[in-house]
Amino acid sequence: MAIDFRNELNPQQQAGVFATEGAVLVLAGAGSGKTRMLTYKIAYLIEEGGIAPHSILAVTFTNKAANEMRERIKFLLNSSISVKWLGTFHSICGKILRIDGDKIGIPSDYLIYDAEDSRSLVREIIIDLGHDIKTIAPKKVANAISRLKRKLISPDEFSNAAKNTAEKLVSDIYRRYDELLRRAKAVDFDDMISLVVKLLGTNEAVMKKYSEKFQYILVDEFQDTNESQFAFLRHLTAVHKNITVVGDDDQSIYSWRGAQVKNILEFPKIFPDCKIIKLEKNYRSTGHI
Ligand SMILES: Nc1ncnc2c1ncn2[C@@H]1O[C@H](COP(=O)(O)OP(=O)(O)O)[C@@H](O)[C@H]1O
Ligand SMILES: [Mg+2]
Structure with a gap:
């Protein structure tokens, strides 16, 4: 049975889901349905777009969030389909490093x-x-x-x-x-990202392989990404340029996170044609938590 996007998402969320091509920046506070929109977008790409799950890269902030999203997508699609490249920056970059790290001297059993x-x-x-x-x-x-x-x-x-x-x-x-x-033969947590940035930046064949592979890139909690993580994402958009990021634009959070707002401000500069969508409705303040 097809997913009823128009009943299960509000109009702004639908706009975020249906804007599949190009760069999309979705901004809203906590509880406005950003993660839900992202989850439905992945399901939409697979169900309506006919996109192969392995051509989608989806980044979450925790492993728990990745598992929840994976289960939810299975439920929405009513299928055992699994989005293989759905995980945290560390799990995704760690995987790339196991496969291709040898090109920069990192053994696969690091x-x-x-x-x-x-x-x-x-x-x-x-x-x-x-x-x-x-x-x-x-x-x-x-x-x-x-x-x-x-x-x-x-x-x-x-x-x-x-x-x-x-x-x-x-x-x-x-x-x-x-x-x-x-x-x-070891790497630390930060290396897992920065070494992949180095790998993509210095090895044209590897860069081409991954940027061609990932037709659609989706990122949750974008406000929490750091410079190396954004550099990783930018490398991967070299070919398809289809990237949707959702972020919390709560000003009170910005004030103490300081530098982290940088990537949200930077995004429209890096992707000048990006669509900016704001989710207006909050589901936590009105409903139960
Ligand atoms: N259009 C919607 N209709 C019904 N419930 C929604 C809708 N959008 C979000 N929700 C619910 O509101 C809660 C918060 O959504 P979530 O996607 O986690 O927000 P955010 O990621 O912005 O913090 C979740 O329980 C989610 O299922
Ligand atoms: Mg969320």
Whole structure:
């Protein structure tokens, strides 16, 4: 049985769903049906558009959200169809890295260092370099490295731009840290994104393969994406340019998230023909939670 889009979505949500081609930016507060719109859009692409599920890339912020979306799509389509490339940035980039990471020296059986692994590696390096971890806090340095990776700044670039001895030291630790990670056949969480950005940016064949493959790209919680994640998405739109992102434009959230609003402001600049849709109705303030 076909999905009754006109009864199950409000007019703005329908506009978001039916705008399949090109770039679409959907803005609304929490509880306005952004995730629902995105879920129905995937179902619409498959059911009405005849798009192969494996040609769709859908990014959610948590694994739980990905599972819920996957189940919901199955339910809507009344089928066991699975959208293979539906997941978090980490799960999707991790998968690409397993398949094609060898082109940039990452073996397919690479290990993943979590935040604690990263911190203890940084701690060892600080001690090895003859510093005191009471004055050079491993956690702070690990956070600084993480921030640099999310901004796609390499140890060399940071070293060249270092303004003082503290920054110079961070760049030394950062370089050593990456060397030791690679030697351990490991990547950290930030690498999973930034290495794929590097892979897509330097290997034309791989870039072509994925940007041709993903005909439609959909992103939930776009306001929470960082620079490396947006760079990843931009690479993948090189061929088809069909990208729908939904984001929370709650101003009070912006004020403390600071930098994160950047990608929402940037989106219409990167995709000048993008449609901007605002969802007006809120389903949480009126109904039960
Ligand atoms: N058009 C609609 N009709 C009925 N319920 C809706 C509609 N749009 C959203 N909802 C419901 O409202 C709640 C919030 O929707 P959700 O998509 O999670 O919002 P958001 O992602 O913007 O926070 C969910 O329970 C969802 O099913
Ligand atoms: Mg949501």
